[in-house]
Amino acid sequence: xxSQSIVEQFRVLEAPNYIAQGNEEAVFAAAFRSxxxxxxxxxxxxxxxxxxxxxxxxxxxPLIMVSCHEDLTAADLVGRYLFKDNQTVWxxxxxxxxxxxxxxxxxDEIVEARKDTVVIIHSLSDYRRMLYIDxxxxxxxxxxxxxxxxxxxxxxxxxxxxxxxxxxxxxxxLIFTHPSIPIETQIIKTETGLPEAESRTxxxxxxxxxxxxxxxxxxxxxxxxxxxxxxxxREGLSPVDACTYAIGQTLTDEVEVMSAxxxxxxxxxxDLMEADGESGGPQMANVKSQMADGE
Ligand code: ADP
Numbered sequence: 001x002x003s004q005s006i007v008e009q010f011r012v013l014e015a016p017n018y019i020a021q022g023n024e025e026a027v028f029a030a031a032f033r034s035x036x037x038x039x040x041x042x043x044x045x046x047x048x049x050x051x052x053x054x055x056x057x058x059x060x061x062p063l064i065m066v067s068c069h070e071d072l073t074a075a076d077l078v079g080r081y082l083f084k085d086n087q088t089v090w091x092x093x094x095x096x097x098x099x100x101x102x103x104x105x106x107x108d109e110i111v112e113a114r115k116d117t118v119v120i121i122h123s124l125s126d127y128r129r130m131l132y133i134d135x136x137x138x139x140x141x142x143x144x145x146x147x148x149x150x151x152x153x154x155x156x157x158x159x160x161x162x163x164x165x166x167x168x169x170x171x172x173x174l175i176f177t178h179p180s181i182p183i184e185t186q187i188i189k190t191e192t193g194l195p196e197a198e199s200r201t202x203x204x205x206x207x208x209x210x211x212x213x214x215x216x217x218x219x220x221x222x223x224x225x226x227x228x229x230x231x232x233x234r235e236g237l238s239p240v241d242a243c244t245y246a247i248g249q250t251l252t253d254e255v256e257v258m259s260a261x262x263x264x265x266x267x268x269x270x271d272l273m274e275a276d277g278e279s280g281g282p283q284m285a286n287v288k289s290q291m292a293d294g295e
Pocket of ligand 1: 018019020021042043045046048050051187191223224227
């Protein structure tokens with residue numbers, strides 16, 4: 001298979017569900033047209049990956065995603081020689097494929113990558129837009145549709161792992177935060193198919209749990225976890241169980257923090273039951289017994 005057809009397999013064929021938080025779509029499209037690479041910053045699970053998928057679909061571009069880690073070498077991105085059918089053949093890596101044929105190269109959690117790996121993106125992310133492959137001696141000038149997108153979470157990486165200014169200042173940046181309650185309600189509703197009222201309660205509860213950040217929680221509950229809770233509810237788990245398994249037990253290993261989250265869950269879903277006139281129903285009994293158990 002030729003390398004151009006490899007890239008074609010990375011087109012996002014179906015429109016992803018994406019609820020916009022602001023003007024991020026217009027900003028991204030303008031950056032793409034201007035050949036400006038982008039950094040997406042924000043906590044885990046707040047929609048960065050979904051946004052890139054959505055934009056790749058909207059702009060009709062292939063999208064190659066690479067999860068960065070400390071063992072990621074330049075060769076993993078650029079390519080390597082492989083021994084095939086008794087001969088040595090060069091195989092483009094994910095970065096080279098998008099540079100050569102056009103598309104978005106999304107380097108997720110870039111601060112996890114080694115410094116020498118980060119450096120190879122410099123010549124691609126300024127006016128030069130070229131990649132020098134030292135192993136083959138080839139200079140690849142970027143396709144007009146090539147766009148580099150990095151993501152990172154400024155919250156948890158140490159100062160040592162922060163991006164250097166010389167890297168940062170080659171990019172325009174979009175900051176993703178946890179969505180507002182109305183937007184998060186729409187995210188949960190569209191992702192899970194739950195009714196509006198339950199989606200809203202989950203969104204409000206999520207915002208409340210986020211207030212525990214800094215008081216035992218390193219990160220607030222992400223949209224991803226609220227969506228998971230909604231999916232488990234849709235499958236028939238009680239809201240309390242769904243939130244316990246998807247959120248409380250995932251976010252922390254500290255019993256006290258788990259208990260604080262359980263209290264918030266009980267508060268929100270307990271109120272909903274009372275408002276529905278089912279305060280004595282089995283769900284509420286479940287909430288009360290868990291509260292009594294100190295869960
Ligand atoms: P990140 O890349 O920031 O870690 P993701 O993009 O993977 O987060 O989002 C995690 C999940 O949260 C998605 O799979 C989706 O279910 C949901 N989600 C978050 N933001 C949105 C959004 N704006 N529209 C639709 N779904 C969203």
